[in-house]
Amino acid sequence: MKLKERFRKNTGLSPFVWIVFYILPFYFIFPTSSIPQIVFGILMIILFFVFYVLSFVAKGWLVYFWTSLQIVISTIMGIFFSYIYFSLFLAFFIGNLKNRVAFWILYGILIATTVGSINVGFILNSRVFVTQLPFVILSTLAVILLPIGTYNRNKEEKLKEQLENANKRIADLVKMEERQRISRDLHDTLGQKLSLIGMKSDLASRLISKNPAQAQIEIKDVQQTARIALKEVRELVTKMRGTRLDDEIKRIYQILKTAQIKFRLKGDTHLKNTTLIAENVVSMCLKEAVNNVVKHSQATECTITINPKEKELEVTVEDNGIGLGDRDERKVGNGIQGMRERLEFVNGTLEIESENSGTTIKIKIPKVQRKIEE
Template sequence: MQHWYHIFPKNTGLSLYVWLIFCILPFYFIFRSSQLIEIVFGIVMIVLFFVSYRLSFLSKGKGGLVYICVGLEMVISMVMTLLFGYIYFSLFLAFFIGKIQSKAGFISLYVIHLVTTLAAISYGFVTQTDGFLTQLPFLLISLIGIILFPVNMFNRMKREKLEGELEIANKRISELMVLEERQRIARDLHDTLGQKLSLIGLKSELASKLLHTKPNASLEELTDIHHTARTALKEVRDLVSDMRGTSLAEEFIRVKQILKVANIDSHTEGVESFRQSDSMIENVLSMCLKEAVTNVVKHSQAKHCMISILESEEFIELKVQDDGIGLVQGVKHIGNGLKGMKERLEFVNGTLDISSSAEGTTLRIHIPNVIKQRNQEEPV
């Protein structure tokens, strides 16, 4: 929502206070007149100009309303110049004309405004020579502004529009790249697992039929199922390893930097001794660690954060502990993040446990280390 002061031009090289002076000055020029009717008429013109100028901004440089308002403002500017020697409304107009989005409309209004302003100043020099001579330096500066402001503003608006379109295009390209990557992963998984899962299904059905009639043949089928499943698991691991993942050691470095920027003291334990060779588990832990630290920075108001990781033959435990305000006040904001963490952990049979108190929050991630145990077996 725009405030009233947004009618003042921005990025023109002039301070807001200068534009305020330009708004107050017309009253000075008006009150120099000794006749009451001229004073009243001048005040009406000032109010009418700013009402029209505000309507011009509300039109956002589009439609017929903007041309009606700018035309009325040009007339008021000429009247103020001819009757009171005040030409500085033309600077407001010069700025706004540059916001006209139509090139034909911009050129037309630019030429008309420049010609009418020059004509009004020329006539003013003839009829009010002394008054115009006293403000000659300001008149010259205003003329330069009338010439340059519209062109500069029009080019800037055009550049901002192109930058906005470029940003939208880049965002769309990123979305398409993500979609393409998902489709590639889906194709790879289908090619890798589809045939073997179908084979496992057929052999399982055959083994169940042979179980009572031909136990030895059934046992052979079950052995084939076991080998096929292990081969499929190995191919999935190779596929995941080829995907771009996040190293947990690198993620520890990044989250420590994030905590430092947020003025939160951090301490880590067990990072140097962590040697997880399975990229799937490491990626899940990295993403969960990033989400956990993000919640600490955004919602905890903590001063200290301790991150530890413990690995054994049976499990891996990642713990993030802070001394902040807990989850009672921030749980609504971080619910989606916790949900995403749980979904990732389910993929590796992991669990998430959160305990919160007045002394802070502790988040524990527990993952069975069965994949590491399998990696220690003989390769297929």
């Protein structure tokens, strides 16, 4: 970044505005000083300008080093030449420091040296200070207020920038989560229906020569299931509606019956003190769990137990199949991972117990206590 652009960014002013402050010191030096004092004063002005430029281009501890030298020169100019306006440069610059500790240290030193040089100036050369008293007061107030105002403004801008970045990040995460959720919903919804269509199609192909009438019935069921799947996908995409547990149990009964797996239901599907979103999560998890039973378990029986407790809802899916055996549950498919992700959204948990005699999946979701008016 060019020096001019960096100066304007840090101070909010054009560098050319400050030229006047480099002209003013000469009016304080020439009228009342001897040749050695004039040379000394000009040297101080040049050094201050050089250190000021170096403080802008420097990095790390050198920034504070050059700033400290500027404070020394500003103090010397105030004591020997009654020129305190270099402190305005420093007030702007110190206010733009990002290090909090360095800011407060240099800010305190600047105030102390400015006030000290003014007091010494009144003692040594009171006439000059009296003639410029209004400007001295204004400069003192600027030295006190400008660094704080500039520091707070920069801090506010930084926080706004961080907030904007955070909002963008949140928006990206929301989009990603929404895509994943839609992907899981499509996977679960279509997976169940396609499994049902596949089994009924296989059954129809076996019956077409033995029992054509029954095969025709199965084909009609395939067509009906396909229509239902298409309808559900459309509803899922357009409305993203929730699934009630009672409706899901009916679908589970249908797919287990088609797969010739005996179905048992324990408990009431009409839940109390359970939010709609929690019920939707339970329904989608049951859909995936039953899909796994049909596809992988080779079970002949499947039992779903709904047990609403005082502080949580517990739903258990049990089958008498072959279990996971030596297989890692992560290798069964993306379904289990999807169930865990759904349950995490409502602070729920998933437990899997598998033996050679079957698999048990426990779904637990904490209840939301609702206040009941008497």
